[in-house]
Amino acid sequence: MKMNKDIIKNECKKQGIDSIIKYDEPLKNHTSLRIGGPADVFCSPGNIEDLKKVVSISKKYNIPFWVIGNGTNLLILDNGIKGLVINLNKGFKKIEFSDKIVKVGAGVSLVYLSKIALNRELSGLEFACNIPGTLGGAIINNAGFKGNFVADVVQNVTFLTGENKIEKASKSNLNFNYRESNLKGKSVIILEATMLLKKGNKEEIESKIKENIKIRENKQPLRKLNAGSIFKNPPGYYAGELVEKVGAKGLSRGKAEVSLKHANFIINNGGALAGDILYLIEEIEKRVKKNFGIKLEREIEILGEP
Numbered sequence: 152m153k154m155n156k157d158i159i160k161n162e163c164k165k166q167g168i169d170s171i172i173k174y175d176e177p178l179k180n181h182t183s184l185r186i187g188g189p190a191d192v193f194c195s196p197g198n199i200e201d202l203k204k205v206v207s208i209s210k211k212y213n214i215p216f217w218v219i220g221n222g223t224n225l226l227i228l229d230n231g232i233k234g235l236v237i238n239l240n241k242g243f244k245k246i247e248f249s250d251k252i253v254k255v256g257a258g259v260s261l262v263y264l265s266k267i268a269l270n271r272e273l274s275g276l277e278f279a280c281n282i283p284g285t286l287g288g289a290i291i292n293n294a295g296f297k298g299n300f301v302a303d304v305v306q307n308v309t310f311l312t313g314e315n316k317i318e319k320a321s322k323s324n325l326n327f328n329y330r331e332s333n334l335k336g337k338s339v340i341i342l343e344a345t346m347l348l349k350k351g352n353k354e355e356i357e358s359k360i361k362e363n364i365k366i367r368e369n370k371q372p373l374r375k376l377n378a379g380s381i382f383k384n385p386p387g388y389y390a391g392e393l394v395e396k397v398g399a400k401g402l403s404r405g406k407a408e409v410s411l412k413h414a415n416f417i418i419n420n421g422g423a424l425a426g427d428i429l430y431l432i433e434e435i436e437k438r439v440k441k442n443f444g445i446k447l448e449r450e451i452e453i454l455g456e457p
């Protein structure tokens with residue numbers, strides 16, 4: 152269904168939320184790859200009341216919505232997103248500690264959260280020290296590093312459904328798995344999560360953080376535009392090694408290139424199109440399937456109009 156933007160504009164004005172709405176917003180401004188066409192409607196609600204109004208408009212006019220955090224695990228296609236994009240990284244940033252329990256808003260960045268936990272001598276988030284996403288995205292993907300995952304510390308998650316109802320799920324109901332939770336792909340907006348951390352020793356926490364940062368700086372193309380790992384590691388293999396073995400390291404198309412530093416990263420050398428990145432992804436998939444009989448699973452999520 153084609154959206155009538157004038158109707159949406161009037162409705163947003165009526166509900167007093169026009170200041171948080173943008174139209175035809177280029178999504179490349181909201182992704183770490185700096186790629187992505189426009190969103191018909193883009194909103195950054197700062198609180199639950201405004202968010203509920205947005206969801207009610209989506210419901211009333213039957214407009215599908217997508218949620219994005221920092222856009223660090225996304226390839227948004229060049230034709231953009233037809234519908235509504237809800238971005239939570241402007242609001243939802245509350246952090247409340249009660250001893251070892253911390254309640255965290257979905258828009259909080261993992262990097263910041265890891266720092267705050269260090270200052271309070273709380274351990275459990277050292278792995279998150281340089282994962283560039285928000286907590287919302289990290290829960291959806293069960294983000295992790297070197298054997299530690301968000302699922303290790305999350306106790307429960309509060310989210311808003313497409314029906315505008317606030318619900319809460321405990322960890323045991325979220326089916327966390329490798330880069331998966333059962334909220335992925337559902338029309339829900341994570342609002343906050345409660346985490347249980349451990350009392351730790353500041354020097355030890357800091358040294359773990361420094362070690363994690365060093366590993367990444369040595370191995371990953373952090374100074375280039377990227378969206379983290381493109382593929383999940385298949386059981387018993389490293390995706391990056393498979394990419395190298397099929398001769399795809401350094402492969403390029405337009406301004407997109409399979410990183411020479413880490414073959415499971417594709418970088419945008421400036422001005423790459425989503426189609427260039429997608430071409431490289433599909434080429435790697437074909438080669439790995441042909442040479443090893445392995446079907447690579449994508450870790451990066453592709454959104455938008457083909």
Ligand SMILES: Cc1cc2nc3c(=O)[nH]c(=O)nc-3n(C[C@H](O)[C@H](O)[C@H](O)COP(=O)(O)OP(=O)(O)OC[C@H]3O[C@@H](n4cnc5c(N)ncnc54)[C@H](O)[C@@H]3O)c2cc1C
Nearest residue numbers: 218220221222223224284285287288289291294295341379
């Ligand atoms: C340099 C670099 C290094 C990285 N290293 C790692 C790593 O070590 N480990 C790792 O796991 N990942 C890594 N990533 C990938 C990425 O940072 C994580 O997956 C991160 O958790 C995604 O968070 P985000 O806010 O950017 O989510 P986005 O990319 O914006 O979205 C990811 C998914 O989460 C959904 N989502 C986001 N927020 C919400 C919300 N509030 N409610 C409902 N759904 C939501 C989106 O709809 C989408 O499905 C890396 C990325 C980069 C660029």
